[in-house]
Amino acid sequence: MSESAVAAPVARDFRVQRWSWVSVLFAGGLAGIVTVLAFGPVLLGENTQNNLIQLYFLMIMAMMWNALAGYGGLVSVGQQGFIGLGAYAAVFFSVQHGLNPYMSMLLGTLVAGAVAIPIAAVVLWLRNGAFAIATWVVAEVFSILVSLDPNPAIGGGTGTSALLPFNLRYDPTHRLHYTYWAALGAVAVFLLLLFVLLRSRLGGSLQAIRDDEEAAASVGVRVLLGKGVLFVVAGMGCAAAGTVILAWQLSVLPIGPDSIFGINWTARMIFMVLVGGIGTFEGPIIGAVVLYVLQTYVSISGIWYFVMLGGIAIGFALLLPRGIWGTIQERFNVQLLPVGYRLRTGDGR
Amino acid sequence: MTWFAAVVHGILLGGFYALLASGLALLFGVMRIINLAHGSLALVGAYMSFLLVEHTGMSTYLTLLPVLPGALIVGYLLQRTMLERSLRAGQLVPLLTTFGLLIVIANLLQKFFSPDVHSLDEGAIGTAAWQATSSLAIPWFDVLTLGIAVAVLGGLHLVLRHTQLGRELRATASDADTAELLGVNSRAVYARAAAIAVATAALAGVFYGMRTGFDPNQGGAELLYAFEAVVIGGLGSLWGTLGGGIVLGVSQEIGAQINPEYFALGGHVVFLAVLVGRSMAQASRIRYALRRLA
Numbered sequence: 001m002s003e004s005a006v007a008a009p010v011a012r013d014f015r016v017q018r019w020s021w022v023s024v025l026f027a028g029g030l031a032g033i034v035t036v037l038a039f040g041p042v043l044l045g046e047n048t049q050n051n052l053i054q055l056y057f058l059m060i061m062a063m064m065w066n067a068l069a070g071y072g073g074l075v076s077v078g079q080q081g082f083i084g085l086g087a088y089a090a091v092f093f094s095v096q097h098g099l100n101p102y103m104s105m106l107l108g109t110l111v112a113g114a115v116a117i118p119i120a121a122v123v124l125w126l127r128n129g130a131f132a133i134a135t136w137v138v139a140e141v142f143s144i145l146v147s148l149d150p151n152p153a154i155g156g157g158t159g160t161s162a163l164l165p166f167n168l169r170y171d172p173t174h175r176l177h178y179t180y181w182a183a184l185g186a187v188a189v190f191l192l193l194l195f196v197l198l199r200s201r202l203g204g205s206l207q208a209i210r211d212d213e214e215a216a217a218s219v220g221v222r223v224l225l226g227k228g229v230l231f232v233v234a235g236m237g238c239a240a241a242g243t244v245i246l247a248w249q250l251s252v253l254p255i256g257p258d259s260i261f262g263i264n265w266t267a268r269m270i271f272m273v274l275v276g277g278i279g280t281f282e283g284p285i286i287g288a289v290v291l292y293v294l295q296t297y298v299s300i301s302g303i304w305y306f307v308m309l310g311g312i313a314i315g316f317a318l319l320l321p322r323g324i325w326g327t328i329q330e331r332f333n334v335q336l337l338p339v340g341y342r343l344r345t346g347d348g349r
Numbered sequence: 350m351t352w353f354a355a356v357v358h359g360i361l362l363g364g365f366y367a368l369l370a371s372g373l374a375l376l377f378g379v380m381r382i383i384n385l386a387h388g389s390l391a392l393v394g395a396y397m398s399f400l401l402v403e404h405t406g407m408s409t410y411l412t413l414l415p416v417l418p419g420a421l422i423v424g425y426l427l428q429r430t431m432l433e434r435s436l437r438a439g440q441l442v443p444l445l446t447t448f449g450l451l452i453v454i455a456n457l458l459q460k461f462f463s464p465d466v467h468s469l470d471e472g473a474i475g476t477a478a479w480q481a482t483s484s485l486a487i488p489w490f491d492v493l494t495l496g497i498a499v500a501v502l503g504g505l506h507l508v509l510r511h512t513q514l515g516r517e518l519r520a521t522a523s524d525a526d527t528a529e530l531l532g533v534n535s536r537a538v539y540a541r542a543a544a545i546a547v548a549t550a551a552l553a554g555v556f557y558g559m560r561t562g563f564d565p566n567q568g569g570a571e572l573l574y575a576f577e578a579v580v581i582g583g584l585g586s587l588w589g590t591l592g593g594g595i596v597l598g599v600s601q602e603i604g605a606q607i608n609p610e611y612f613a614l615g616g617h618v619v620f621l622a623v624l625v626g627r628s629m630a631q632a633s634r635i636r637y638a639l640r641r642l643a
Contacts, residue, residue, distance in 0.1 A: 130580055306452050310453035314446045317446045
């Protein structure tokens, strides 16, 4: 009796599965949702569009921070540096050089990606806490350099406005529509980019790096390359989120915890990723929705809001380290977007 | 001569950074974690001292008598309730929980003390200075801060070298499991290290409050300087931290000498330059190793 219990599973044939019917259904559903949301400006009121823009940039930030921490094992405390860099680069192109503001947003994102490359070469040698500090210092340097810039369109601690380039070309209604599309488009592009990246060879090597860097290096995984690609993509994603914030609120501040270079963005990112589920593809999206619901429907003053954010993040890190989605995934073995592999036995179990 | 004065002031400032960084270096040396809330805990010390001065009118220095033991208890409890669990959960989790704590503390301080700038009275020594040359005045308070920093680092050094607690700390730091086998209670050792670290943070916070005005959001900025001192000094080394603090202080003062707005930037640039230098050294070591293999 005990013999059959041991022998039976071995006799079955195994197959490695990426897509399951659940994930096919979900990926199709997601594409459908994005398509429906693309009609937002036609179907939804201005308030809802404004709210969804917030949800979109929060989603991008959460995905990017999760890509670094959950897949690369890199806890960054300085992604706000790229958020601010993207926003200010967009100001530079649109206010300073009179380019189309939405084109400027795209250029700002690319500039931040280019800046991320040399920075990656410096900070990626560091591990854990030292990496966290170095990214924070880099963000501070960006913030100081921007506030000291002698150019009147950029510099000054009192912030800058991109009202003019937007309003010269678009009336408020159209501006809202285009900003909405830009934000949704950015979500879709970075979601797809991460999905492709994590399913590629690089995704496998990244997870090997996260689990054991030395072991990964010893079997020939190119550790720095993998981390570097993640760092640059995360920098671009955060910059894209920053340009959306600029287009949404039209003015930004360079200095202070609540500014575009503020540490509060990192607080939000950590909250979203820990609550949703660190190291899962779907988790940050759920975390972003949770944060969005909290800040939209729970009226709570700014100070208590961040006390709550920090407290809940600590609670999740200690008590539910896999977050909402990680816990669900563990219990039911589902994966809505297939970035990993699953081992299935022949009888479907 | 003003450049010389900038260097001297930078060295004295480095003493303050070393004081703030000592607890950070101790905790990193023992547990391999970086407490991102260290600067915020220092600020809590400053605010507690401020409360005591407000309500009793005692001298700021006397407030250390209740504040430091209080900080020891806070550090002990922090380890037992939060850091211990974080450590067990992996290398990254302590960063996440202490960052959460940083956000909670900064905003609670803002709630209870308003975002306004507060300051602590440093007594008669605050205005006294030694006029070394016509263009160089050395404030006695800065000398006192540097002296305290050296005393704290020296005290930690002696404790680590020559006491039972120090032997247990070193044993746990090098191999916690083996230390356990030999009868060391590593949990208790960690908790004592955290208690000492938070007490040094509170001490640094009170001195910070006497040096300059403070507000709830400064925890992050000051913490960053302390971190930089620790990293420049070679993570976890006590006397290296003093050296790192001095390098940082001098860089900031020289930056400010070039342009008053370059104070923080000067420190950050030197910190990043140190990182670049180290990463290049590491890269060349790796290339060297590869060439020998080939």
